[in-house]
Amino acid sequence: MSLSAHQLSVGYHGQAIVKDMDLTLPDGRFIALLGPNGCGKSTLLKCFARILPAMSGEARWQGQNLHAYPSKQLSKELALLPQTQPIPEGIKVQDLVAYGRSPYTGFWGKLSQQDHQIVEQMMQQTGTYELKDKLVSELSGGQRQRVWLAMVLAQDTPYLLLDEPTTYMDINHQVELMHQLQRLNKQGKTIITVLHDINQAARYCDHLVVMKEGELKHQGSPDEVLTSAMLKEVFSLNAQIHRDPVAGTPMCVVED
Amino acid sequence: MNTPIKSLSLGILLCMGLVLLSWWNLFAWSVVPVTGLDVWHAVTAFDSQVIAQRIVIDLRLPRLLTALLVGAALAAAGTIMQGLTRNPLAAPSVLGVNAGAALGMALVSTLPAFYGAFSTSIAAMLGGGLAWLLVMLLGSAWRMGGNDQGRLVLAGVAISALCAALTKAVVIMEEDQAAGVMTWLAGSLADARWQSWSTFWPVALVGLIGALLLTPALNLLQLGEDNARNLGINLLRSKLLGSLLVLILVGATISTVGSIGFVGLIVPHIARLLMGQDFRLFLPVAMLLGAGLVTLADTLSRAITYPMETPAGAILALIGAPFFIYLVRKRTL
Numbered sequence: 001m002s003l004s005a006h007q008l009s010v011g012y013h014g015q016a017i018v019k020d021m022d023l024t025l026p027d028g029r030f031i032a033l034l035g036p037n038g039c040g041k042s043t044l045l046k047c048f049a050r051i052l053p054a055m056s057g058e059a060r061w062q063g064q065n066l067h068a069y070p071s072k073q074l075s076k077e078l079a080l081l082p083q084t085q086p087i088p089e090g091i092k093v094q095d096l097v098a099y100g101r102s103p104y105t106g107f108w109g110k111l112s113q114q115d116h117q118i119v120e121q122m123m124q125q126t127g128t129y130e131l132k133d134k135l136v137s138e139l140s141g142g143q144r145q146r147v148w149l150a151m152v153l154a155q156d157t158p159y160l161l162l163d164e165p166t167t168y169m170d171i172n173h174q175v176e177l178m179h180q181l182q183r184l185n186k187q188g189k190t191i192i193t194v195l196h197d198i199n200q201a202a203r204y205c206d207h208l209v210v211m212k213e214g215e216l217k218h219q220g221s222p223d224e225v226l227t228s229a230m231l232k233e234v235f236s237l238n239a240q241i242h243r244d245p246v247a248g249t250p251m252c253v254v255e256d
Numbered sequence: 257m258n259t260p261i262k263s264l265s266l267g268i269l270l271c272m273g274l275v276l277l278s279w280w281n282l283f284a285w286s287v288v289p290v291t292g293l294d295v296w297h298a299v300t301a302f303d304s305q306v307i308a309q310r311i312v313i314d315l316r317l318p319r320l321l322t323a324l325l326v327g328a329a330l331a332a333a334g335t336i337m338q339g340l341t342r343n344p345l346a347a348p349s350v351l352g353v354n355a356g357a358a359l360g361m362a363l364v365s366t367l368p369a370f371y372g373a374f375s376t377s378i379a380a381m382l383g384g385g386l387a388w389l390l391v392m393l394l395g396s397a398w399r400m401g402g403n404d405q406g407r408l409v410l411a412g413v414a415i416s417a418l419c420a421a422l423t424k425a426v427v428i429m430e431e432d433q434a435a436g437v438m439t440w441l442a443g444s445l446a447d448a449r450w451q452s453w454s455t456f457w458p459v460a461l462v463g464l465i466g467a468l469l470l471t472p473a474l475n476l477l478q479l480g481e482d483n484a485r486n487l488g489i490n491l492l493r494s495k496l497l498g499s500l501l502v503l504i505l506v507g508a509t510i511s512t513v514g515s516i517g518f519v520g521l522i523v524p525h526i527a528r529l530l531m532g533q534d535f536r537l538f539l540p541v542a543m544l545l546g547a548g549l550v551t552l553a554d555t556l557s558r559a560i561t562y563p564m565e566t567p568a569g570a571i572l573a574l575i576g577a578p579f580f581i582y583l584v585r586k587r588t589l
Contacts, residue, residue, distance in 0.1 A: 049482070049485075049486065050485060051481075051482055051485070071485070071488050071489065071490045072488040074488070075486060075487055075488030076488075079486060080482065080486045082480075082482045082483065082486075085480070085483070086479065086480040086483075088478055088479055088533075089533065090528075090532060090533040091478075091533055095534075096479075099475070099476060099479065099487060100487070102472070102476060102487045102488060103487060103488040107469075107472065108472060108536070109472040109475070109536070151483075152486070155486075155487070
């Protein structure tokens with residue numbers, strides 16, 4: 001099972017943002033897509049999530065063209081948490097999380113006993129169980145984000161794509177989310193997320209993919225990728241690399 | 257109260273109300289006196305020698321059945337449109353489908369060049385489909401961003417006005433047909449007979465069953481396109497299927513009783529209010545309510561200017577227009 005790009009170009013209005021990319025994402029890892037604004041990291045993720053079509057080349061899932069893969073089957077294997085989410089009206093938290101089971105239910109969407117168990121378990125895992133009878137529209141932004149996370153977790157897919165999941169969160173919720181993703185990764189889920197914060201990525205993720213101007217520049221473990229030379233090359237930034245005093249992972253400190 | 261029990265008791269209540277309303281519709285405001293008892297005899301032990309009973313069976317019953325099915329079909333069409341566009345103002349009459357279908361029918365039934373080219377039902381579906389396609393393109397509603405809701409309604413109003421103007425032009429050019437087309441534009445059940453019923457019900461039934469089968473997908477579409485796709489919905493297929501169902505339901509209705517507006521707009525909102533946001537629960541309720549509303553309008557259509565008839569479509573517009581204004585104000589203020 002793996003996600004890969006083959007001579008893949010993706011963009012908007014005929015303008016390629018990701019250009020002729022060849023990339024194979026390793027299985028079972030916690031992967032961060034990094035790069036300066038406009039480098040195409042979110043565009044690439046959107047193509048993997050089938051929000052955007054390939055302009056040329058192909059995105060592949062298990063060796064098959066991702067965009068021709070059967071929708072229902074794919075929804076059991078690959079889940080997406082989009083960056084901005086609508087605020088659905090009149091839907092309770094538990095009902096929203098239950099929609100995460102739709103790929104598995106029969107046509108009419110009736111939940112089995114097992115589905116109910118999974119929904120409850122995911123609400124507990126994301127700390128949203130106490131909110132289950134509330135309307136999603138009544139929640140705070142951070143709570144709502146956790147409810148959406150519970151929904152994609154209920155999808156029970158081996159792969160999970162996230163588009164800048166920490167962007168609108170307070171720092172405590174950011175840390176909480178990264179810990180949670182780390183736990184899920186340890187349980188066997190492959191996680192691919194677009195992140196802005198390089199130090200956050202280096203601390204929690206175990207595989208970094210760095211892009212610039214639509215091209216793949218580096219990929220590998222944080223120790224291999226996060227170097228002064230890379231920061232200079234990709235971000236035009238003078239920075240030193242130090243060890244995170246708590247986790248021992250590399251972190252960058254910007255020079256004046 | 258427990259949701260299934262609540263739904264069930266509401267369903268039973270609605271069905272009982274509908275039966276009473278139907279019974280009333282069969283005898284009320286008849287120029288030749290018909291009593292409730294005549295209705296009972298006509299249904300249980302029909303005697304073709306009794307005039308009142310023959311009126312019930314030959315005229316009233318096909319009219320009632322048509323009213324019930326028209327209401328259910330329009331309510332279903334409105335529900336699907338609101339679900340597909342995620343726009344609370346979406347309905348066949350608002351987004352140009354009614355006006356387009358009317359134009360299509362006016363063309364084939366009056367202009368010699370088009371005469372007999374298609375059956376009127378096909379013409380209604382083609383006209384409605386074309387108008388809706390234009391509205392969706394102008395209102396860029398295929399991207400369900402949610403920000404273009406006003407634009408979509410504006411496009412609907414513009415295309416409706418254009419179709420209405422063209423329809424009038426066609427009618428004026430073919431004066432001898434004008435009176436018939438005008439009554440039909442106002443939407444009336446007075447001409448519903450067993451013959452028109454026999455072609456109407458199979459088509460409408462297909463549309464209604466299709467609409468029920470689409471409800472799980474409509475539920476997921478309410479979470480936005482990205483989430484719906486993520487949960488395994490084939491967006492293109494669902495949208496095409498939904499659009500096709502709307503055209504079948506509205507086309508069949510319009511070619512049978514003419515253009516009846518506002519049922520598709522009002523009824524889904526009331527059903528949602530009663531049942532919550534789950535399309536699987538509120539669509540069946542919307543169908544029952546729609547059937548009741550049109551039957552009520554038809555009954556009143558005989559009462560208001562008794563012994564003359566007012567088109568049921570006009571009565572529904574009287575109820576519907578203030579409701580539309582209420583919805584618009586609630587959204588924007």
